[in-house]
Amino acid sequence: MSARLARPTVNTPFHISLDWWQRTRQDFMSHLREAACGDCQKRYPLDGALSQIDFIDPHTAEVRRLNSLWQCVIETCSQHPDYYSPELPLATALFRALVARANSPLTPSEMQTIIGRSNAQTILRVLTGPNAILGIVPVE
Amino acid sequence: MVRKWPNYSISTHLTTNSYPQLLPRRLTPPIIKGEIIFNDREANFAVPYTVDSPEYWQSFTVSGRDVDRVEDRLLEAGVPQAITDLAELIIRGRLDDSAAERPANDAEIRLYQPKYSYEVGQHLRFSALNNALGVVVGTRSGENPTVGQFDVMRVRMDRGGEREFAVNYTADHPLNADAASSGTTNALTYVNHVARVLAQRLAQSADYVAFGDLWFRRDLLPDVNISHLIIAEAVIDVAGEAQSTNALLKDVELPGTDSAIRAFALNVALAQDAERRFVNVGTPAAPRWALREGVAV
Numbered sequence: 115m116s117a118r119l120a121r122p123t124v125n126t127p128f129h130i131s132l133d134w135w136q137r138t139r140q141d142f143m144s145h146l147r148e149a150a151c152g153d154c155q156k157r158y159p160l161d162g163a164l165s166q167i168d169f170i171d172p173h174t175a176e177v178r179r180l181n182s183l184w185q186c187v188i189e190t191c192s193q194h195p196d197y198y199s200p201e202l203p204l205a206t207a208l209f210r211a212l213v214a215r216a217n218s219p220l221t222p223s224e225m226q227t228i229i230g231r232s233n234a235q236t237i238l239r240v241l242t243g244p245n246a247i248l249g250i251v252p253v254e
Numbered sequence: 255m256v257r258k259w260p261n262y263s264i265s266t267h268l269t270t271n272s273y274p275q276l277l278p279r280r281l282t283p284p285i286i287k288g289e290i291i292f293n294d295r296e297a298n299f300a301v302p303y304t305v306d307s308p309e310y311w312q313s314f315t316v317s318g319r320d321v322d323r324v325e326d327r328l329l330e331a332g333v334p335q336a337i338t339d340l341a342e343l344i345i346r347g348r349l350d351d352s353a354a355e356r357p358a359n360d361a362e363i364r365l366y367q368p369k370y371s372y373e374v375g376q377h378l379r380f381s382a383l384n385n386a387l388g389v390v391v392g393t394r395s396g397e398n399p400t401v402g403q404f405d406v407m408r409v410r411m412d413r414g415g416e417r418e419f420a421v422n423y424t425a426d427h428p429l430n431a432d433a434a435s436s437g438t439t440n441a442l443t444y445v446n447h448v449a450r451v452l453a454q455r456l457a458q459s460a461d462y463v464a465f466g467d468l469w470f471r472r473d474l475l476p477d478v479n480i481s482h483l484i485i486a487e488a489v490i491d492v493a494g495e496a497q498s499t500n501a502l503l504k505d506v507e508l509p510g511t512d513s514a515i516r517a518f519a520l521n522v523a524l525a526q527d528a529e530r531r532f533v534n535v536g537t538p539a540a541p542r543w544a545l546r547e548g549v550a551v
Contacts, residue, residue, distance in 0.1 A: 168396045168406055170420045174382040175368040175429050177406045177418040
């Protein structure tokens with residue numbers, strides 16, 4: 115098989131790199147908690163312990179270890195109409211889209227459909243700037 | 255020494271000389287030990303396309319090997335060929351090449367479906383991941399009270415890294431459906447796209463000539479000279495109406511025994527007449543030739 119190296123396009127899948135968060139010593143959990151709605155934040159307070167569950171990707175059957183707060187965001191918060199509030203910064207909305215999908219890779223085109231604003235080219239430009247934003251990088 | 259190149263648009267193949275680089279050399283960094291290294295972010299952008307993926311065919315470009323196949327077909331058949339037939343020839347050729355590159359133990363690579371379980375050491379193909387390959391390196395029990403009983407296998411992927419997948423997972427999941435589990439795209443559904451790209455490539459060479467969707471080598475055609483065109487013009491003029499190619503060939507005597515080649519040669523000559531005397535008032539598949547001036551069609 116021959117491999118092709120190509121500049122990312124609107125059809126290139128992106129995901130949140132947890133390695134990036136570790137490498138840059140930024141707090142992924144605080145950003146996750148910001149994406150959580152009031153119900154989930156109350157259910158899983160800051161000082162409470164979180165359990166780990168195996169989340170099965172509905173498309174690839176890949177298993178991702180998520181904590182119970184993340185699962186709550188997927189099952190509860192992401193269903194709220196203001197989860198993708200138009201007042202959110204675009205990068206935050208993209209981060210929330212990936213969180214809601216348990217970090218299943220999404221293309222800029224798919225992200226645009228999910229968040230319901232901007233356009234795929236602008237999203238691509240945001241994600242391929244000189245520095246990764248919120249750990250969102252192309253899938254290797 | 256590894257050299258790093260600035261971030262710019264490029265597309266190239268890494269591993270084989272069968273499919274040459276696609277961009278002018280000035281835009282192409284050298285291949286060092288089979289690798290092309292971009293800056294750190296660019297290096298993450300490797301997207302392996304295989305013949306099973308839509309992206310492979312959507313980004314199809316004609317290679318030297320493809321042209322060789324076209325040449326061989328034109329010479330073997332000895333008559334003009336439809337561009338879609340040539341495109342299908344190329345697609346099948348690439349599928350054969352890809353199959354030949356697969357490891358000898360390809361039959362031992364199983365298709366991954368979550369409803370089954372797999373032993374450590376089993377090689378798997380992941381249809382939902384663009385047919386990525388991997389080998390099972392471990393298993394454990396799954397933990398998700400809302401889903402029910404299942405296990406998790408850890409897989410070392412051929413493209414690098416390890417990932418986990420559900421196994422013994424009998425719940426409703428698209429990958430558990432046998433009819434849709436192949437995950438491979440039907441390459442032949444892209445025949446029209448490949449045909450368009452191929453036609454553009456052949457049109458860039460004076461060696462090939464087309465009429466309608468038929469293509470042939472120019473040097474295999476009988477010569478149609480000015481005398482032949484004058485005769486054709488006269489036949490149409492006398493008839494007072496458009497004439498089919500076969501009708502014209504009764505009077506326009508071209509060398510050769512194959513009627514398909516003679517018809518194709520005459521069609522090309524009439525269509526490309528420098529004085530633009532002729533117009534096809536029929537279809538490319540069933541041309542009818544009229545004079546551009548003064549003859550009722």
